[in-house]
Amino acid sequence: MLHRLLPLLCALAAAASAQDGGQLFTASCSACHGLDGKGATGGTFPPLAGSPWLLGDGQRAIKIALHGLEGPVNVLGKSFNLAMPPQGAAITDENLAAILTYVRSSWGNSGSAITPAQVKAARAATASRATPWSAEEILKLHPLPLEATALSHVVSSYYSGAWQTLPDFSKLKPDSTEEEQTGIITVSKNTKPTNFGIVWTASFDAPTDGNYTFTLDADDGARLILDSKTLAEINSIGPMNGSRAKQGKVKLTKGSHPIRIEYFQLASNKGLALGWKGPDAKDWKWLSEDQGQGKTAGPAHANHPPIPLVPAPDHAIFYRNFITGVSARSIGFGFPGGVNLAYSADHFAPELVWTGAFMDAGHHWTDRGIGNEPPAGENVVKLSTSPALPESARFKGYKLDAAGNPTFSVKIGEQTLLDSWKPSASTLVRTLTASGGTLTLLVGENATQQGQTLSFGDKFTVQATGAQIQTSSGKSTLTLAPGKPATLTYHWK
Ligand code: HEC
Numbered sequence: 001m002l003h004r005l006l007p008l009l010c011a012l013a014a015a016a017s018a019q020d021g022g023q024l025f026t027a028s029c030s031a032c033h034g035l036d037g038k039g040a041t042g043g044t045f046p047p048l049a050g051s052p053w054l055l056g057d058g059q060r061a062i063k064i065a066l067h068g069l070e071g072p073v074n075v076l077g078k079s080f081n082l083a084m085p086p087q088g089a090a091i092t093d094e095n096l097a098a099i100l101t102y103v104r105s106s107w108g109n110s111g112s113a114i115t116p117a118q119v120k121a122a123r124a125a126t127a128s129r130a131t132p133w134s135a136e137e138i139l140k141l142h143p144l145p146l147e148a149t150a151l152s153h154v155v156s157s158y159y160s161g162a163w164q165t166l167p168d169f170s171k172l173k174p175d176s177t178e179e180e181q182t183g184i185i186t187v188s189k190n191t192k193p194t195n196f197g198i199v200w201t202a203s204f205d206a207p208t209d210g211n212y213t214f215t216l217d218a219d220d221g222a223r224l225i226l227d228s229k230t231l232a233e234i235n236s237i238g239p240m241n242g243s244r245a246k247q248g249k250v251k252l253t254k255g256s257h258p259i260r261i262e263y264f265q266l267a268s269n270k271g272l273a274l275g276w277k278g279p280d281a282k283d284w285k286w287l288s289e290d291q292g293q294g295k296t297a298g299p300a301h302a303n304h305p306p307i308p309l310v311p312a313p314d315h316a317i318f319y320r321n322f323i324t325g326v327s328a329r330s331i332g333f334g335f336p337g338g339v340n341l342a343y344s345a346d347h348f349a350p351e352l353v354w355t356g357a358f359m360d361a362g363h364h365w366t367d368r369g370i371g372n373e374p375p376a377g378e379n380v381v382k383l384s385t386s387p388a389l390p391e392s393a394r395f396k397g398y399k400l401d402a403a404g405n406p407t408f409s410v411k412i413g414e415q416t417l418l419d420s421w422k423p424s425a426s427t428l429v430r431t432l433t434a435s436g437g438t439l440t441l442l443v444g445e446n447a448t449q450q451g452q453t454l455s456f457g458d459k460f461t462v463q464a465t466g467a468q469i470q471t472s473s474g475k476s477t478l479t480l481a482p483g484k485p486a487t488l489t490y491h492w493k
Contacts, residue, residue: 064133151203185272
């Protein structure tokens, strides 16, 4: 008999706890967030319905509920600058789990359930916290996913040249080509101020059938091609202030359409604004970092909104920009599992490794080239500051495998060094392979060596297998036999 009753009992228990969650929400949260989750007193308080702060990674919402939140925060496009008092002391793990499970599955929300064990773990991890979070602090720990734009599979190719009108890019060879994971095109990422061109190819994903309008403005020139037809073109040099902006209308079927944007910059300011409006839409949606009416990439924006870069669960993300503490040509990689690397192409070396959040692209989003951006996470370790290889070494670029893990390649005369990185649990595993002769490279400075393990402080070690480490006067080197791979494991305690 019991086996027949069990499913019924379980269903009853689930219904009872869902109801408890609702009742507890009414008692603990609804005064401010509203019974309908839209924010009490007509939206003076922030909404929980549809809020990205509440959904996704449950730890973010648990930690906000436990300790509160204060200062500026943007929820669904609206800014608040209020204070939510800590709720943790008054609510048990079980009850907070029930409340969060209720709010994450009410009013159209579709977040996963929160368990008492998750609340308990978050409470223990933040036990020393005595003040509410700021939005910035909580984002460093638990970043919000980037908002999707209508562009996907964005690939940008950079060209050098001084043009007065748009060149025939198909006849030119790009200096470099890279993928933009943000679905946003930007001219300020290019370090060059003048004399360059960029071509972006991507898919434009039309959400419905109907008439679409695109707007294009540029400093200097640009062309928008959709489904192989030119929709808008500014084919001369001049400023981006709205006076030269062009619009194009097109009827699209729902689904993805190939889009191509060509751009050149001769002198003075650089800028590109590309926006679109779907059927019946009032406002432009922007596919570019710059927005229309003349806002070009200019001097530093002190108050940039954070844009945390987050790797996919099974794919690394990379960031090519100035990183604090790394030589100028640095390439950052954020790996799944919260381990991160900043590699210096000037020094052929990993210079920084850290855990937790990867990078905030917000600063360089709005101005490439001014200032450095520090790692967004914790436990930053500086491995070295000197070149890892002799002066004759040349950086030859890098390749990514299917999971986005890099292999850097360096030529030293006739010799080649392949330097591959991948995450494993919460360590970084580096495989080094030399060809063309024995090769000695620097793997750390100011570390203490014990056997084949280097310690940097008391929280971080690097362990070698397959080749010998040697330390003298503060420099630790690894000697590679040709064709015999060696492995270094970077481990935080
Ligand atoms: C006394 C009023 C008050 C109570 C009670 C309260 N909150 Fe808040 N909550 C706020 C305010 C105000 C903010 C925004 C703070 C800011 O501006 O930095 C906020 C922000 C939030 C956020 C992040 C922003 C958003 O809208 O998603 C979450 C999640 C949240 N609260 C959940 C809860 C939960 C769950 C409870 C009940 C356990 C609760 N709050 C109780 C006032 C309150």
